[in-house]
Amino acid sequence: MRKKIVAGNWKMNKTYEEALSLVSEIDNMVKDEVNGDVTVIVTPPFPYLQSVGKLVQGNDKMHLAAQNVSEYESGAYTGEVSASMLKSVGVEYVIIGHSERRLYHHEDAQTLYKKMKLAIAQGLKPIFCCGEPLEERDADRHFEYVGQQLKDSVSYLSNEEFNQIVVAYEPIWAIGTGKTASSQQAQEMHAYIREQLSRMFDAEAAFNCTILYGGSCNPGNAQELFAQEDIDGGLIGGASLKSRDFTDIIKSF
Numbered sequence: 001m002r003k004k005i006v007a008g009n010w011k012m013n014k015t016y017e018e019a020l021s022l023v024s025e026i027d028n029m030v031k032d033e034v035n036g037d038v039t040v041i042v043t044p045p046f047p048y049l050q051s052v053g054k055l056v057q058g059n060d061k062m063h064l065a066a067q068n069v070s071e072y073e074s075g076a077y078t079g080e081v082s083a084s085m086l087k088s089v090g091v092e093y094v095i096i097g098h099s100e101r102r103l104y105h106h107e108d109a110q111t112l113y114k115k116m117k118l119a120i121a122q123g124l125k126p127i128f129c130c131g132e133p134l135e136e137r138d139a140d141r142h143f144e145y146v147g148q149q150l151k152d153s154v155s156y157l158s159n160e161e162f163n164q165i166v167v168a169y170e171p172i173w174a175i176g177t178g179k180t181a182s183s184q185q186a187q188e189m190h191a192y193i194r195e196q197l198s199r200m201f202d203a204e205a206a207f208n209c210t211i212l213y214g215g216s217c218n219p220g221n222a223q224e225l226f227a228q229e230d231i232d233g234g235l236i237g238g239a240s241l242k243s244r245d246f247t248d249i250i251k252s253f
């Protein structure tokens with residue numbers, strides 16, 4: 001059975017107080033309104049992880065993720081946060097390969113592979129992001145581009161490691177732009193990703209892999225996106241900063 005997931009990526013937003021009230025609101029709304037079998041993930045900035053984690057501890061639908069993890073195990077890497085540190089404060093998931101990390105922090109495919117391996121070894125579940133820029137889609141090379149991203153980072157995982165990951169398809173032209181991929185565009189890419197994964201790993205594992213859509217997902221378009229055969233939920237940026245919108249997206253399955 002494929003896990004349904006809605007994950008909110010808060011990025012570099014919210015003060016400590018704002019973060020605590022946001023998560024309390026989400027926690028209450030999820031308790032009151034969400035009946036189905038859905039995993040809700042919140043991804044606050046590093047300094048808030050422990051406090052946010054404590055607030056959602058009693059809610060078995062709510063889970064904690066980090067926005068990044070070091071590719072190194074430990075040692076003299078000023079400013080970095082290791083997988084074991086995240087694990088030790090109750091983090092379960094970690095976003096790896098977000099286009100903003102690839103673009104602004106020059107994270108390459110090999111680095112992303114190393115991050116995934118270390119994270120999995122510590123018992124974390126990577127949410128591996130992939131997705132093409134607008135010029136690749138305009139040139140009709142989007143399948144090739146995303147296929148290569150999977151090949152370069154994901155294909156080196158073992159079958160056991162692959163079972164621990166979630167994939168998020170996030171077309172870069174749709175992130176934070178208000179321009180969503182149509183449900184058809186998203187579905188065909190998700191089906192393609194699943195097909196590629198079934199060539200790299202065993203077919204059952206690929207079938208069971210949760211593949212999220214990300215890119216200007218909101219309460220108005222989530223239902224149609226989530227109804228697609230190969231779309232198992234969403235990775236939500238802007239709309240995850242508003243408890244009402246985020247909860248409405250969670251209720252869109």
Ligand code: PEP
Pocket residue numbers: 009170174175176177178214215216217235236237238239
């Ligand atoms: C994201 O950055 O992961 C994202 C999907 O952002 P937004 O929902 O704001 O487009």
